């Protein structure tokens with residue numbers, strides 16, 4: 374179980390998060406839903422310890438490993454895919470591409486372009502490579518910031534299937550997304566409005582279809 378309680382964060386006079394509490398269990402997928410600027414990336418940044426909150430506590434298990442896939446791919450365009458992987462996971466090609474990491478690359482279809490320069494990859498290929506790099510750190514909690522933005526339907530479907538498999542093996546996911554296909558795979562959907570978080574949909578209690586109109590109404594003020 375990962376949790377944060379009573380987290381607050383302001384940028385100057387801009388109060389972005391107020392008294393936000395959230396927890397996620399193994400095998401659970403949680404969505405953060407909110408309009409642009411509602412604080413989703415800030416909350417993911419706090420959970421990944423990249424952003425320091427003004428106040429609040431973490432309930433993380435010390436052994437737990439949380440990894441963030443940021444909105445912008447953390448890749449160097451001039452390098453090949455394999456050399457980007459080796460930047461984050463140092464070692465020779467043979468050591469880094471052990472059977473575990475190779476199987477991640479194969480599941481995400483990254484193995485077919487390991488020697489291509491990142492500048493020559495499509496948006497979907499870059500996103501799959503970034504996700505593969507994130508997954509190689511064996512996270513218990515995966516923090517995803519709009520992982521499906523501007524991807525084609527096939528690529529979205531591939532990433533969603535990969536995530537569903539990760540969740541079914543006990544991984545936890547917190548995802549900030551505007552995509553209904555990603556919202557549909559989540560157990561719980563929280564809305565962020567005016568700095569406050571609220572549990573809007575809990576499919577552990579009420580499973581079932583949610584229409585796009587319902588999602589839109591959830592983010593309306």
Ligand SMILES: Nc1ncnc2c1ncn2[C@@H]1O[C@H](COP(=O)(O)OP(=O)(O)OP(=O)(O)O)[C@@H](O)[C@H]1O
Nearest residue numbers: 384387389407408409410411412413414415416549
């Ligand atoms: N480093 C920063 N310095 C100052 N203000 C910031 C900084 N980062 C974010 N903000 C502000 O905090 C608020 C929340 O931003 P954040 O990126 O967390 O929102 P978001 O919900 O992820 O938005 P989007 O859906 O557009 O990605 C916005 O008003 C933004 O301008």
